[in-house]
Each structure stands twice: as C-alpha cells, then as structure tokens.
Amino acid sequence: xxxxxxxxxxxxxxxxxxxxxxxxxxxxxxxxxxxxxxxxxxxxxxxxxxxxxxxxxxxxxxxxxxxxxxxxxxxxxxxxxxxxxxxxxxxxxxxxxxxxxxxxxxxxxxxxxxxxxxxxxxxxxxxxxxxxxxxxxxxxxxxxxxxxxxxxxxxxxxxxxxxxxxxxxxxxxxxxxxxxxxxxxxxxxxxxxxxxxxxxxxxxxxxxxxxxxxxxxxxxxxxxxxxxxxxxxxxxxxxxxxxxxxxxxxxxxxxxxxxxxxxxxxxxxxxxxxxxxxxxxxxxxxxxxxxxxxxxxxxxxxxxxxxxxxxxxxxxxxxxxxxxxxxxxxxxxxxxxxxxxxxxxxxxxxxxxxxxxxxxxxxxxxxxxxxxxxxxxxxxxxxxxxxxxxxxxxxxxxxxxxxxxxxxxxxxxxxxxxxxxxxxxxxxxxxxxxxxxxxxxxxxxxxxxxxxxxxxxxxxxxxxxxxxxxxxxxxxxxxxxxxxxxxxxxxxxxxxxxxxxxxxxxxxxx
DNA sequence: CAGCAGGGGGCGC
DNA sequence: CGCCCCCTGCTGA
Numbered sequence: 001x002x003x004x005x006x007x008x009x010x011x012x013x014x015x016x017x018x019x020x021x022x023x024x025x026x027x028x029x030x031x032x033x034x035x036x037x038x039x040x041x042x043x044x045x046x047x048x049x050x051x052x053x054x055x056x057x058x059x060x061x062x063x064x065x066x067x068x069x070x071x072x073x074x075x076x077x078x079x080x081x082x083x084x085x086x087x088x089x090x091x092x093x094x095x096x097x098x099x100x101x102x103x104x105x106x107x108x109x110x111x112x113x114x115x116x117x118x119x120x121x122x123x124x125x126x127x128x129x130x131x132x133x134x135x136x137x138x139x140x141x142x143x144x145x146x147x148x149x150x151x152x153x154x155x156x157x158x159x160x161x162x163x164x165x166x167x168x169x170x171x172x173x174x175x176x177x178x179x180x181x182x183x184x185x186x187x188x189x190x191x192x193x194x195x196x197x198x199x200x201x202x203x204x205x206x207x208x209x210x211x212x213x214x215x216x217x218x219x220x221x222x223x224x225x226x227x228x229x230x231x232x233x234x235x236x237x238x239x240x241x242x243x244x245x246x247x248x249x250x251x252x253x254x255x256x257x258x259x260x261x262x263x264x265x266x267x268x269x270x271x272x273x274x275x276x277x278x279x280x281x282x283x284x285x286x287x288x289x290x291x292x293x294x295x296x297x298x299x300x301x302x303x304x305x306x307x308x309x310x311x312x313x314x315x316x317x318x319x320x321x322x323x324x325x326x327x328x329x330x331x332x333x334x335x336x337x338x339x340x341x342x343x344x345x346x347x348x349x350x351x352x353x354x355x356x357x358x359x360x361x362x363x364x365x366x367x368x369x370x371x372x373x374x375x376x377x378x379x380x381x382x383x384x385x386x387x388x389x390x391x392x393x394x395x396x397x398x399x400x401x402x403x404x405x406x407x408x409x410x411x412x413x414x415x416x417x418x419x420x421x422x423x424x425x426x427x428x429x430x431x432x433x434x435x436x437x438x439x440x441x442x443x444x445x446x447x448x449x450x451x452x453x454x455x456x457x458x459x460x461x462x463x464x465x466x467x468x469x470x471x472x473x474x475x476x477x478x479x480x481x482x483x484x485x486x487x488x489x490x491x492x493x494x495x496x497x498x499x500x501x502x503x504x505x506x507x508x509x510x
Numbered sequence: 511c512a513g514c515a516g517g518g519g520g521c522g523c
Numbered sequence: 524c525g526c527c528c529c530c531t532g533c534t535g536a
Contacts, residue, residue: 464515464516465515465516465517466515466516466517466526467525467526468525468526468527468528469514469515469516469517472514472515473514473515476513476514490512492512492513493513493514494513494514494515494529495528495529496528496529496530496531497512497513497514499529500511500512501511501512504511504512505511
C-alpha cells in the first residue's frame with residue numbers, strides 16, 4: 001500500500017449490502033431458486049442459501065438448473081421462514097417452544113451458525129461460497145466432528161454418518177455416484193426420526209458437545225471455534241432460550257437424544273445424483289412432526305395466512321398436507337430398490353435423490369429453464385410464477401409429465417394419475433417433471449432435474465418428451481394450424497384433430 | 511368438442 | 524437413430 005497502493009474502503013459496504021439484500025429479498029428480485037415448503041414457495045437467492053448452508057450449496061452446485069425448486073419436506077413453513085430470516089438478516093426471533101423445531105430444521109438444512117459451525121470465511125478459505133464442493137465436505141465433517149466429539153460415545157455408530165463423512169470427502173460429487181445431497185440430511189432426516197447423527201446435533205447438543213470437548217481435550221481449535229460461534233449464534237437466535245430448553249430436544253446427549261438417529265440405512269446415498277433433489281426432513285419428533293403436518297395440512301389454509309413472502313399454493317393444494325403425508329407413505333411403500341439412492345433409505349433420509357438415468361441431462365429447471373420469460377417469471381414473485389405456470393403450460397405439463405412418468409419411467413409406482421392430479425398443479429408438476437421415480441404422488445418433491453431428456457419450448461417453460469412433440473407444441477404458440485378443414489374454417493394443430501373434427505362435424509359431407 | 515401431449519410404428523438415412 | 528405420422532388418452536370449455 002505504501003508503494004502508491006491505495007486502499008479504498010467502502011465504509012458502508014456491509015450495511016449497504018445488508019440493506020440491498022433485505023430489499024432484494026423483500027421484492028424477490030434476482031431470486032434464482034425457490035424453496036417449496038408446505039405448499040408455499042419461497043423465492044430465494046442461491047447465493048444467500050449457499051452462503052448460509054452447505055447443504056443448499058451442494059444442491060445448487062449439483063443442480064444446473066437456473067431456477068431450481070427445492071421442496072423441503074417435513075420442515076414447517078414457519079421454521080423455514082424463520083430460517084430465511086436468519087439467513088438473510090442474521091438473526092431471528094423465535095419462541096422458545098419453537099426453538100427445538102427450528103433447530104432441527106436448521107440441522108436438516110445445515111444452516112451455518114445454527115446447525116453447522118459457522119466458520120469465518122476469511123479464516124477458512126474452503127468455505128468460500130464459491131467452493132461448494134469443498135464446502136460440502138467441510139460442512140459434513142464439521143458436523144461429524146461435533147458429533148464425534150460429543151456424540152459418538154454412547155451413540156450408536158451410524159454407518160451412515162461415518163460413511164457419509166468419509167465418503168463425502170473421498171468421493172467426488174460425480175453424479176454417477178449419486179452425488180450427495182446432503183449427507184447430513186440423509187442421516188438426519190430419517191423419516192420418523194430426529195435429524196440424527198449425521199446431522200449436527202441440535203444447538204443444545206452442540207453446546208454440550210462443546211463443553212465436553214473442551215473438557216476432555218479439545219479437539220480442533222476449529223471445531224471449538226466454530227462451536228463457540230455456533231453457540232453464540234444460537235444465543236443470538238434466541239437469547240431468551242436457556243440452555244436447558246435447547247438441550248431439551250436432545251436431552252440425553254446428542255446421541256441419546258436421538259434414539260432413532262442411527263439409521264443404518266442412511267448412507268451416502270444421500271448424495272444426490274443431482275438430478276432431482278428431494279428434501280425430506282423429518283422433525284425429530286416424528287410423530288409430532290407428522291402431527292404437525294397434519295395440522296398443517298388442515299391448515300394449508302393456515303399457510304396462506306401466515307406466509308409473508310412465500311407464495312401461496314394453498315389454492316392449488318387443497319391437499320397439500322395430505323400430499324406430504326402421502327409422500328411419506330409412498331416413500332415407504334416404494335421399495336428401496338425402486339428408488340435409487342437415498343430413496344433406498346426409505347424413510348430415513350431426509351434428502352432423497354434420484355439420479356440414475358437422469359444425469360444426462362436436463363438442465364432446465366422446472367420452471368423454465370432456459371426460457372428467459374420463464375425465468376423472469378420465476379424471479380418474480382411467486383405469484384407470478386404461479387400465474388406463469390397456470391398459463392396452461394403448467395398444467396399440461398403436469399399432465400404430460402405425469403404420463404411421462406408413468407410411462408417412461410418404469411412406472412414404478414406411478415399409477416395414480418388421478419391422485420397426482422389432485423395435487424397442486426404447480427407442485428406436482430414440478431415433481432413429476434423431475435420424474436420422480438418412486439414418487440408417485442409425492443409431488444412435493446423438489447425436482448431439480450429431469451431424468452429423461454426433454455425438449456424445452458422456447459416460448460414457455462414447458463418441456464416435451466420428444467422433438468416432434470415440441471414442434472407440435474410450438475404451433476400452439478405460433479398459431480400455426482396446418483390442418484385445415486375442407487368443409488369449414490376449422491383448422492387444427494394436429495392432423496388427428498382435423499380428422500376427428502371432420503368425422504364428427506362433417507360426417508355427412510365426407 | 512377441441513386442444514394437447516405421449517407413445518408406437520413405419521420409413522429413411 | 525431420427526423423423527414423421529397416427530393413434531390414444533386426458534383435460535377443459
């Protein structure tokens with residue numbers, strides 16, 4: 001600097017960014033991803049999500065989609081909203097009674113500072129937002145560390161966890177290997193259990209752990225640091241919450257607290273192949289969670305009331321709640337075999353990913369992939385998106401996708417067209433298009449990608465299963481009606497339609 | 511009844 | 524293998 005090097009410092013840089021971030025969030029400007037939770041859409045920014053969660057970082061990293069929709073299952077909308085506040089604002093007020101649930105959700109999503117040690121980026125370069133892959137590894141390890149330190153002892157060794165950790169680091173995110181979704185999640189979200197092992201213990205746990213660690217012999221300074229930070233964060237999160245409350249969830253100690261935690265099944269599968277990502281998060285109290293869901297379901301309406309920024313699907317999803325449950329059921333019902341990857345976990349993993357075939361390609365996100373318009377729509381308020389989707393493109397998609405799923409996909413279990421139809425339009429659509437293998441109904445799944453090659457319509461977000469279909473579809477946009485009736489002014493987009501028309505209307509004249 | 515999309519079959523490269 | 528055509532089925536008005 002002294003050599004003529006000037007340091008230009010923007011004093012208000014942080015505050016400016018913070019302010020802009022708030023604005024951007026409020027206006028949904030530049031949103032490039034959407035979180036779907038309990039039927040609501042939460043337009044978010046990948047940058048923010050990735051910054052605050054390694055989990056999201058992984059998802060986005062592995063998801064080429066421009067506007068991926070990540071469905072968060074088993075996470076309460078209220079919790080998600082709180083977490084979003086936490087991520088965007090850096091703090092959030094929560095009721096003590098809600099803290100446990102919130103922490104669980106945070107763990108499932110690996111929210112830094114809440115569930116994952118929040119290291120100072122400047123200290124740990126790895127964690128730079130951009131270096132997702134690394135991060136991915138980092139974060140899980142961090143959890144592990146914590147866990148290991150505190151939780152291992154006494155806890156049932158969860159293969160998953162250990163595996164995940166080792167693997168995550170060892171194995172590349174290659175899609176083929178079923179990239180990891182969130183290792184932690186997987187483990188963490190056993191269907192009916194608490195986030196478990198791989199997941200970082202709830203804050204309370206972490207605290208305990210921390211203490212223990214320090215007591216025992218400290219582990220990495222990192223760990224401690226992170227933990228300490230973590231703790232602090234928590235406190236900030238809810239100052240009033242006393243440690244006891246925090247601990248209460250895990251009460252027994254990290255491990256003990258989550259008896260179910262050890263889901264043997266959890267395994268790396270959590271790693272997502274990338275194509276579709278389904279995030280299922282079960283609350284620790286499964287029953288509780290489910291109940292809550294149930295409540296919610298009833299209250300899908302409730303969503304509408306509460307949500308602020310979220311998009312409201314309530315209209316579409318009168319069955320939202322049910323759907324979710326159904327998903328669970330389905331998941332369970334589906335043999336693990338059917339569902340590649342995590343799904344195999346059956347119930348356990350919060351995150352499900354399918355990826356097998358799909359890897360090849362689909363880059364487009366559900367909503368619009370490449371279509372700028374579509375993207376805009378996405379970027380816009382959720383409502384806009386809905387509107388966009390409702391433009392008939394969505395529905396058709398739904399339909400088509402559904403059938404597609406049924407037919408193309410091994411129809412594993414997809415026989416329930418009717419049911420799927422019941423699902424909220426946008427929801428199902430998303431899911432289906434992504435081609436949930438095992439998911440027939442689940443529709444809540446976040447589909448990030450398609451497993452089958454699809455042809456994106458340049459005029460809308462719709463994707464067709466064949467080029468021919470696309471050409472035909474495009475006619476609907478261009479107004480081209482090549483098949484004209486010889487007896488009247490009718491013109492059809494498809495010859496079969498003209499034939500049908502002629503048959504029906506001009507039988508006599510034929 | 512019309513619009514629309516998926517799938518299958520036939521054909522040509 | 525890709526394209527085209529046709530049939531089929533679903534959905535909404």
